[in-house]
Amino acid sequence: MSFLSKLFGRGKSAGPQNDEWGMLYYVRCRKCGEVLRIRLDRRWDLQQEFEGSGDVVSGYTATKEVMGTQCFNMMHVEITFDTGYREKSKEVRGGEFVTLEDYEAAMASRSGMTGNSTPPAH
Numbered sequence: 001m002s003f004l005s006k007l008f009g010r011g012k013s014a015g016p017q018n019d020e021w022g023m024l025y026y027v028r029c030r031k032c033g034e035v036l037r038i039r040l041d042r043r044w045d046l047q048q049e050f051e052g053s054g055d056v057v058s059g060y061t062a063t064k065e066v067m068g069t070q071c072f073n074m075m076h077v078e079i080t081f082d083t084g085y086r087e088k089s090k091e092v093r094g095g096e097f098v099t100l101e102d103y104e105a106a107m108a109s110r111s112g113m114t115g116n117s118t119p120p121a122h
Contacts (some may be wrong), residue, residue: 025086026103027095028067035098035106038064040075044083045079049080059083065094 023040040046040062051058064077075094084090090097 011095014112015051024100025079025090026098026100027075027077027092028098028102028106029068029071029075030095031075032068034068034070035103037079037103038066040079046081054066057083059088060085 046060060081077089
């Protein structure tokens with residue numbers, strides 16, 4: 001596959017299913033009910049946590065401020081991971097975590113109403 005084909009999207013999708021570094025989460029806004037997809041990049045979105053006064057990494061924390069397109073409610077997402085990037089805890093203020101199925105149902109409902117099948121990026 002040529003460079004230009006990759007650049008202009010003829011070939012494998014660069015979407016979440018091929019995303020080596022991304023971790024996807026889904027949240028529903030408590031105020032308007034909009035369901036959003038959040039992508040965390042392990043290379044850039046995680047802050048190292050240190051245990052005690054040493055230099056040994058004990059885990060990672062990700063924080064994101066998320067706002068949808070249907071209202072101005074700001075959701076605060078915080079997720080902690082161990083050193084193997086396994087989720088230890090997660091919390092969202094101003095919303096709730098939902099499943100991939102909930103997200104897909106919301107997108108199907110939304111595209112049926114608007115005719116737009118492309119979800120906005122967050």
